[in-house]
Amino acid sequence: MLSLTGSGQFSTRYAQDRRIFRLWQARAGLAVLLAVAYVVVPLWASDYWFSAILIPFLVLSLAGLGLNLLTGYAGQLSLGSAAFMAIGAFAAYNFQLRVEGLPFLVSFVLGGLVAAVAGVVSGLPSLRIKGFYLIVSTLAAQFIVEWTLTKFGWFSNFNPSGVITAPPLVMLGTDLSSPAGRYLLTLSVVTALFALAGRIVRSDLGRNWMAVRDMDTAAAVIGIPVVRTKLLAFAISSFFCGVAGSLWAFAYLGTVEPHGFDLNRSFQVLFIIIIGGMGSILGNFLGAAFVVLLPLLLSNLGGSLLAGVIAPGDTENLQKILFGVLIIVFLIREPEGLASLWRGLWARARVWPLRD
Amino acid sequence: MSVSRLSFRRLAGAVSLGLALASGAVHAAGEQYFPLQSYRVGPYAAGGTGFFGGFIDYMQLINTRDGGVNGVKLTWSECETEYVVEKGVECYERLKKGLNGAPAAATNPLSVGIAYATLDRSTADRIPLITINHGRTDSTDGSVFPYVFPLQLNPYSEVSAIVNYVGQREGGFEKLKGKKIVTLYHGSPYGKETIPILDILAKKYGFTVTHIEVPHPGTEQQSQWLNIRRIKPDWVILRGWGVMNPVALKTAAKTGFPVDHVIGNIWSNSEDDAAPAGDVAKGYISITTHPAGTDFPVLKDIEKHVLKAGKGNLQDPKRFGNVYYNLGVVNGILNVEAVRIAQAKFGKRPLTGEEVRWGFEHLNIDNKRLQELGAVGLVQNLKLSCADHEGGGAVRFQQWDGAHWKVISDWVQADRALLRPIIEKSAAAYAKEKGITPRNCAKES
Structure with a gap:
């Protein structure tokens, strides 16, 4: 019987003590999960699973992570996530277009860096204002970016429709444009960035973020450079969002217009972290699963169970009602988000079969 | 805590049930x-x-009146896109494999955004x-886009025809010189599609054109129209939706x-736009490829075999024969004809x-065929290659009365x-x- 107790597992070195997953059972579980994601899923999944479920789920998890670093860890509210996704996508597109022979992964990173710079600029007001007022300033970024990308044709290479299309996804001679290839590409980028985020939030910087989040005056008093900490939060968060935007445009849809990154997308990312859990890495996956998978599930169920019974337009509205009710129920039962539910389950499992 | 645990278990159960339903295909x-x-x-x-x-x-008419296309019944299922690109992509992926073993004939998303996003996918699939x-x-x-069919009227033809009509109304193309035209367009790929061609036509005929965008969904247009009043154009082309x-x-x-100098395009031409x-x-003036009305024999047949039998799809029967509905009928005719030609x-x-x-590439709808279809005046002559x-x-x-x-x-x-x-x-x-090698159309049969 697999037990999750930590008995008999002692840290003999500091490095062991600083590990993210201190139980061997947790590490083994993670390894199995990664093996499933990298080996089993590509063998088993259909195009529908790749293109309609897994890729958007992963990309939105990453966008959620970007916002979670800023809002959940550093305490700075933002409604501009979609704007930074748009900057990432359009910058990556332009690097691809204008620099001959640039590997597309490099342009993803460059796109993320451009988004980071934009993030710092839109984060400047955070040095003076807080909370709801900061939301307004990031909201401004959201509208300005969308307007700029629409207004100036240069950003979309003067495409008459303002739509950008994906560059050929070829890496080291391998064509990744098949659904499985795009899934593996997305998965690899997402895994790498989640690992990075897991390190960041446990570093000095991550602890500074949390100190600023909990009380920035106190943080300043104990010598934390508040200005740098906040701006780094904006930069790193926007970088993550920017890369997510590139993946959204190129690995998921293959084509995107500025309005694909409108305020609704920002809200969607915000809901992911509220439902998933602020200040949690895992919560981004849980929240994205809730926001992406549940409507699909309801729509599939509605399509097959209610077809012919109720008019199609009505089933669609019923799904919206049901989804809204579920959100409310979850938030009442678990205001800290799904991640806290998971923590509770984990704590119970650790002492099983005893009761807490 | 136990309730939350239960709900998780239920969720997992619902997930597996949903997936089983989604993938369970009866042949x-x-x-x-x-x-x-x-x-x-x-x-x-x-x-x-x-x-x-x-x-x-x-x-439905083809199934009940004719027993299908040469005996092959038509079947369909719906997936709601809300005109949202991601949802359209999801629906495309969900439905493309066919239904219960019946293969998919063609996709008709009726959304430029979704069409752009599924263009590569359609070609690959x-x-x-x-x-x-x-x-x-x-x-x-078609040599570069073998699988894409902007049937009847593409956006460039559309504005070109509008400009030709304005030329007629003004009394000749030479009179267009110095005239001012404003296009008010929907802020989407669909709305923007015609900007370059209007610029070209403006240069050719010597009129000036100003493009003004209305952000989606377009419920607030005060500033745009104040701008138009300032410009004082002779004509406004409305590319709305x-x-x-x-x-x-x-x-x-x-x-x-004056609204009689506003010309609506093909997606601004229905009763639901004017009424x-x-x-x-x-x-208000608008263009159309498919007049409204219920007098066409094919609509009479639909009324007789489908609506009277209680199988009509419209929730509001008053909309039978309106512009959007008739476009759907036209689209049905063209899709079914393509299937028929391919079956031959x-x-x-x-x-x-x-x-x-x-079949689509060899569509050839002449007057004789239109007569047989009962769609004279509803569909224009069409010959694809x-x-x-x-x-x-x-x-x-x-014109709206x-x-x-x-x-x-x-x-026109x-x-x-x-x-x-x-x-x-x-x-x-x-x-x-995209690295596509165009087909050689001279060699295609």
Whole structure:
């Protein structure tokens, strides 16, 4: 019987003590999960699973992570996530277009860096204002970016429709444009960035973020450079969002217009972290699963169970009602988000079969 | 805590149930499947319910009156897109495999955004992508876009025909010199598609054109129309969609611009666009490829075999025969004809998307065929080929009298000879960017 107790597992070195997953059972579980994601899923999944479920789920998890670093860890509210996704996508597109022979992964990173710079600029007001007022300033970024990308044709290479299309996804001679290839590409980028985020939030910087989040005056008093900490939060968060935007445009849809990154997308990312859990890495996956998978599930169920019974337009509205009710129920039962539910389950499992 | 745990378990149960339902396919071959990426909620529901209502009713007619296409019954299922790109992609992926063993014939998303996003996918999956009266203009060049069909009227032909009509109204093209035209367009790929071609036409005929964007969904247009009043144009071309259209007409009246000098494009031409604006819409002009009305024999047949039998798709029977509905019927006719033509070559059985594609490419709707279909005056003559995936390019103009559309012009042809080189150039650039080798249309049969 697999037990999750930590008995008999002692840290003999500091490095062991600083590990993210201190139980061997947790590490083994993670390894199995990664093996499933990298080996089993590509063998088993259909195009529908790749293109309609897994890729958007992963990309939105990453966008959620970007916002979670800023809002959940550093305490700075933002409604501009979609704007930074748009900057990432359009910058990556332009690097691809204008620099001959640039590997597309490099342009993803460059796109993320451009988004980071934009993030710092839109984060400047955070040095003076807080909370709801900061939301307004990031909201401004959201509208300005969308307007700029629409207004100036240069950003979309003067495409008459303002739509950008994906560059050929070829890496080291391998064509990744098949659904499985795009899934593996997305998965690899997402895994790498989640690992990075897991390190960041446990570093000095991550602890500074949390100190600023909990009380920035106190943080300043104990010598934390508040200005740098906040701006780094904006930069790193926007970088993550920017890369997510590139993946959204190129690995998921293959084509995107500025309005694909409108305020609704920002809200969607915000809901992911509220439902998933602020200040949690895992919560981004849980929240994205809730926001992406549940409507699909309801729509599939509605399509097959209610077809012919109720008019199609009505089933669609019923799904919206049901989804809204579920959100409310979850938030009442678990205001800290799904991640806290998971923590509770984990704590119970650790002492099983005893009761807490 | 225990309740939360339970709900998790329930969720997991629901997930597996849903997946089983989604993938559980009972084999029932012998039918031809149409995946419908429809939209019945959201700001564009009027267009979606009308179009897909007409499309479904026509397929229903073929099944009940004729017993299918040469005995092959048509089947379909819907997936709601709300006109949202991601949802459309999801629906495309969900439906593309066919239904219960019936292969998918063609997709008809009725959304430029979704069409753009599924263009590569359709080509890779070998399923025709039909964008009737809209779509990506350069997909007219079938040598580069073998699977994409902007049937009847692509956006360039559309504005070209409008400019030709304005020329007629002004009394000749030379009179266009110095005139001012404003296009008020929907802030989406669809709305922007015609900006470059209008600039070219403006240069050619010597009028000035100003492009003004209305952000989606277009419920607020005060500043745009104040701007128009400042410009004082001779004509306004309205490239609207959904709720943007009646708002444009109302705001035009409010700011004092005469609506009989507003010309609506093919997606601003329905009863649902003019009627909500009330009396002020009287005199509004728009183009159409498919007049409203219930007098066409094919609509009479639908009424007899489908509506009277209680199988009609429309929730509001009063919308039977309106512009969106009739476009759906036209779309149904063209899809079914493509299947019929392909069956003549490949055999009377359910066909793959690749085979139906051949059928679309060999569509040839002449007056004789229109007579047989009972659609004279509803559908224009259409002849497609490998190089030409549009086929028609003519529109008529109609004017709103406060309750109905009255046709006020004969067919006005777009200047397709002028447009063709621009389309070919754009298609060639796309082929180069994407690494596509164009087909040699001279060798295609």
